[in-house]
Amino acid sequence: MLYYTLKRLGLAGLVALTVSFISFGLLYISSDPAIAMAGETASDADIEAIRQLYGFDRPILVQYFDWLQRAMSGDLGKSYYFRTDVSALIAERLSTTMTLGVSAITFAIVLSVPLGVAAAIRPNSLIDRIALFLSVMGQALPSFWFALMLIVFLSVSLRLLPTSGSDTWQHFIMPTIVLGYYAAPAIMRLTRTGMLEVLSTDYIRTARAKGLRPRVVLFKHALRNAVIPVVSLTAVQFGFMLGGSIVVETIFALHGAGFLAWESITRNDLPTVQGLILVFSLFYIVLTFFADLLNAWLDPRIRIN
């Protein structure tokens, strides 16, 4: 397990380095950063001055390592728009996004794993059909429409929940439902498929032939093997929620990192976009790393050769 962990850690480090290089390069792919910084009315001399001031005239690798060194110490540069530190800006928004992401993925797991298991135990039963209905709905409903419907019913008609903002935990209920329900169908279907597949394996038959209680057969012998692909999927879904919850954040006026990303893109605020891409990618890498570790713990074939 230690060897496996170190191997994964090394791999994660390499991916992180690659990602950092790409997100650094973004600044140069889109335009000349000196021109972008100087603004539309700047003269050639101004642009050249900025280029030298910020060191854009140095070789690209030198600039990269310089940037990387600063990024590692938490300095992601200054936002063109806000004129403040990008890292402080991201940190401030990230807490909202994390709160939403964690509660949404928890909601998705709590909803979809039990339903997926129940559907697999009795294929084509009523519960299976309900699960199928719920997952098709979740897949088909556009998040923005579902969010608006929730606002109409829960906030406007019933006056149960606040429509927007992020002041109390009640503000997070509807966004959690919308975002979680968006992620739930895939997890549910994968749980069901995995469970169905595992339930027809020889070792489940062995477990039954040993006289084990159905509960033990199901939750010890079957579920552990069935959730292995679900773990990887959930990690990806969670990473997606952190970066891609722009629609939900916008509708509920939760000013999180997704919303910031959207704002910064429309404002051409490259350092912020760059910082966000780096942070989101690192999140993905960390999540994948933990998902791999969790899978290795679940499946000894991964950790012991």
Add this chain to the structure above:
Amino acid sequence: MSDRVLHVENLTVDIPLATGILHAVDGVNLHVDRGETLCIVGESGCGKSLTSLALMDLLPTKATRKIEKLELGGESILGYSEREMSDVRGNKMGMIFQEPMTSLNPAFTIGNQMIETLRRHRNLSNDAASELAKRMLEKVGITAAGQRLGQYPHQLSGGLRQRVMIAMTLLCEPELIIADEPTTALDVTIQAQILLLLKELQSEFDMGLVLITHDLGVVARIATRVAVMYAGQIVEEGTAKQIFENPLHPYTRGLMRCIPVPGKTKRGTPLGSIPGMVPSLIGDFTGCRFADRCELARDVCRQSDVPLRDPNGKVQAYRCIHSIEMLAKGGVA
């Protein structure tokens, strides 16, 4: 009759399919005594595996089982609920499967899977169960048993895994073991070892053994009695000696012609084979199921079902309209 471990009367297994009902097992009677090995022989699809699963009440959910009598150790277990059956499985009656590579759960150690079986049926502490599991692994010839308990199935070879399966099945010292092609997936040298092991353990624990196989070589090594199955029915039943020395049913005789006998079968002569194919068992079937492949078939064979009969009361029963004398002469009337 106290020696009778298993008694089955009129077992039928039907599987509903889109094209009709598949009568996979049709009116099978079986009995096994303590210390006795009953081999059920037949080709793929003849219903032998379904028969074994039906005895354990582990049939796939869409298959339906009908059975008149099912007694284990003289006690009827026919009306048992699923909960009561699970008390019997792994405890009084155990099963060994064909695929040792996939029959153990990859996510748990050997020790974990053995201990859970023991603790399910016996009131034992974890340590006591672990000690028993270790001793059972030693009994099936596994070295470094204590260390094996901490290993996962994928760290063991196929032969070792089958030994583990056997040890796991024996933990609660069942009266009856059903082994469904336990050596088919193993290579030949390991096959012989596993068979020998089964035979030794069977006499040591004085169990009844039902061994399902399509390999007549296996049957010759281990069987006390043999039941030959064809298309869901037992077509011939008798002691191993009777079946090998004096097979009666044309199907059994056909099977025997397929085996080369050292010293007897001349080099270069083609081995026997049975022409034709197994009939479809979907829908109703009247008459002898082997008739289409039988050189002795008459019109009457196809007109009504042929019962399994033992005209001389010699325990060798066969399902054919022809007389023993005629069959013994190879059908030359």
